[in-house]
Amino acid sequence: APSITFTTPQTRAAVTGANQMAAFDVWAWRTPEGGGEAVDVFDIAPLPVKNISEQWEYDSRYLERWEDGNVYQFYAVYAPDVDDVNVSSGGTITISNYDATLEVDLMTATQTVTYAADADAPGAVQMEFEHLLANIVFEARTAPAVAGQGITMTITSFRLTGFPVTATYSSATTPRWSVSPPQNERYNSTAEIPLDATGNAYSLVADLLVFPQQLGQSLRYEITYQSSGDDATEYTRSGRISDISGDLVRWQPGVRYRYAMELGADYILFSRPEVEEWQEISGGRWNVE
Numbered sequence: 188a189p190s191i192t193f194t195t196p197q198t199r200a201a202v203t204g205a206n207q208m209a210a211f212d213v214w215a216w217r218t219p220e221g222g223g224e225a226v227d228v229f230d231i232a233p234l235p236v237k238n239i240s241e242q243w244e245y246d247s248r249y250l251e252r253w254e255d256g257n258v259y260q261f262y263a264v265y266a267p268d269v270d271d272v273n274v275s276s277g278g279t280i281t282i283s284n285y286d287a288t289l290e291v292d293l294m295t296a297t298q299t300v301t302y303a304a305d306a307d308a309p310g311a312v313q314m315e316f317e318h319l320l321a322n323i324v325f326e327a328r329t330a331p332a333v334a335g336q337g338i339t340m341t342i343t344s345f346r347l348t349g350f351p352v353t354a355t356y357s358s359a360t361t362p363r364w365s366v367s368p369p370q371n372e373r374y375n376s377t378a379e380i381p382l383d384a385t386g387n388a389y390s391l392v393a394d395l396l397v398f399p400q401q402l403g404q405s406l407r408y409e410i411t412y413q414s415s416g417d418d419a420t421e422y423t424r425s426g427r428i429s430d431i432s433g434d435l436v437r438w439q440p441g442v443r444y445r446y447a448m449e450l451g452a453d454y455i456l457f458s459r460p461e462v463e464e465w466q467e468i469s470g471g472r473w474n475v476e
Contacts, residue, residue: 188253191215191228193236193243194311196263198294198318210237211265211296211314213245214274217257220303225276228259233274235267243311256304263296263314282319282356288373290396293319295358318441319356319363320396325408326389327382330451333414334386340450341381342412343421345392347374347428349405354398363440364398369405373397382450389447399440402429412450424455431457 193213196205212233216225229249236245253259262274264282269291271283280295296314329340350373351366374393382390392410409425429436431446438444443463449456 188255189308190250190252192311193245194313195241195243196296196314196316198316208238208265210235210267211263211316212236212267212269212272213314214262215259216276217254217259220256220258220301225260233264233272236263253302253308255302255306255308257302259300259302259309259312261296261298261300261312261314263298263316265294265296265316266291269293278358280356280358284353284355286353287320287350287396287398288352292396293356295319319399321399321438321440322395322443323397323438324394324443324445325392325448326445327380327392327410327412327448327450328389329382329384329386330449330454330456331386333451334384337416338452339382339384339415340412341379341415342390342392342410342450343379344377344409344411345374345380346372346376346409347393347395348372348407348409349403350374351398351400362399364400366398366400369403392448397438399438401437402432402435404429410448410450410455414452420452422450422453431460433459435460435462 196208198205213236214232215228217228218225228251231249234245234249236243260278262278262280264272269282273281294316296316298312298314300309300312302309327342348371349369352370352373354364354366356364374395380390380392404427406428407425408428411421411423413419413421441464445461445463447458
């Protein structure tokens with residue numbers, strides 16, 4: 188029988204696409220078609236599968252061949268070498284105390300392959316990855332009414348507080364993430380961001396991966412910005428993220444939430460957040476449609 192191989196994985200990604208993945212970890216078991224005890228497929232768990240010259244390969248020391256009359260269950264986690272990962276033969280994937288500040292597009296995948304007795308051997312295994320985190324983006328521009336007066340704004344600091352930093356994931360629970368108590372600060376940037384003088388283009392303020400979660404009262408933003416000109420003034424505004432999220436009550440995995448701000452003289456206008464799923468587009472490029 189031919190050996191077990193892997194082909195290019197599939198993802199729906201704006202953060203990490205298959206062409207950007209260098210490796211992922213695999214766990215696998217097989218059971219007889221009629222039922223019976225699950226047996227490890229590989230002599231190592233997890234099995235690192237690596238992208239080598241656009242071919243997905245693993246160490247030949249652990250090479251295994253298909254055995255007919257079995258049902259194979261494959262489980263994968265990206266990124267490789269994530270700490271505190273456990274995969275049971277029953278298919279439960281657990282990731283304990285994961286740190287969202289690592290800013291890794293954490294994903295998992297499962298695949299079932301049945302190799303019936305006397306049938307043709309299966310082809311390469313394709314893992315279809317699901318995103319476990321949500322993506323939030325904050326963008327800003329000078330309010331057009333202010334820009335029309337020749338005034339521009341420069342952001343001098345942006346903070347996000349009250350976010351859970353660690354959480355435990357289990358594929359067997361609902362919701363799948365159990366988050367830690369909120370931390371005081373998740374994001375704090377004091378880099379100056381000069382905004383477009385015309386008030387037309389938005390500038391990126393923050394782009395983070397976060398746990399799927401309810402938009403509780405602890406999640407807050409704080410922005411400080413200053414106006415240009417002889418009467419330059421500094422403004423600081425803060426508030427709850429739930430208050431600028433429209434009818435959103437929860438951030439979902441695999442979804443990007445884009446918060447757009449217009450900075451005026453002593454006011455900020457927030458647009459209803461745009462909700463975008465991460466999509467693959469043609470030509471090997473990965474983007475958000």
